[in-house]
Amino acid sequence: MLEKNVSMIIATNNQHKLNEIRKMLPLSFTLETLKEAGVNFELPETSGSIEGNALQKARTVYLETGKTTLADDSGLLVEALGNQPGVDSAIYAGLPRSDQKNVDKLLAELDGADNRKASFVTVLALIMDGQEFLFEGRVNGQITEGLSGNGGFGYDPVFMPDGYDCTFAVMSDDEKNAISHRANAVAKLKEFFDKQ
Ligand code: ITT
Numbered sequence: 302m303l304e305k306n307v308s309m310i311i312a313t314n315n316q317h318k319l320n321e322i323r324k325m326l327p328l329s330f331t332l333e334t335l336k337e338a339g340v341n342f343e344l345p346e347t348s349g350s351i352e353g354n355a356l357q358k359a360r361t362v363y364l365e366t367g368k369t370t371l372a373d374d375s376g377l378l379v380e381a382l383g384n385q386p387g388v389d390s391a392i393y394a395g396l397p398r399s400d401q402k403n404v405d406k407l408l409a410e411l412d413g414a415d416n417r418k419a420s421f422v423t424v425l426a427l428i429m430d431g432q433e434f435l436f437e438g439r440v441n442g443q444i445t446e447g448l449s450g451n452g453g454f455g456y457d458p459v460f461m462p463d464g465y466d467c468t469f470a471v472m473s474d475d476e477k478n479a480i481s482h483r484a485n486a487v488a489k490l491k492e493f494f495d496k497q
Pocket of ligand 1: 391469481
């Protein structure tokens, strides 16, 4: 892509997401964290949908700062569970949030299930000059029967993308970042900036 000089706030409190997005964007993009932008409060996520929450987080930060803002809302959709945990992925096993408890609950819910199909979805919401844009990325796969791997975060140790025989947590960062839901959404974001 062309070396666009884009400056934006990444509206996330999740360090893993931030690291992944940083690696996916060209160095000509200047990314500011919420802390650096002086946004020190919890961002509301009450819309009930992944897309709605991405917009809600981006709008909150844009209203506060007036600066170009990118928010990421993501979730794991498990077919046999009626697409749960979905928008509730971060708090699937309740509060306080715990990746370990979420994964344990998911494996317990799917105990003995034949249908282990799942998709990761990311919606990126960009607000720039008062205009809103959405970019969705998805990756399909299966929930494994046990945990494997130490990389990644969240549900990565139990998610095996289609066409691979290991979980995201076994892959290197670069391997995950080449095919993930977030990578697909960021690719659309990059295309958008290419056309600007
Ligand atoms: P922000 O809202 O501050 O961005 P968050 O962690 O609360 O961070 P979400 O509301 O989007 O993020 O919650 C999504 C949850 O889904 C998150 O807690 C992870 O456990 C999980 N998740 C998202 N992306 C993931 C990925 O790439 N690999 C594994 N799990 C992921």
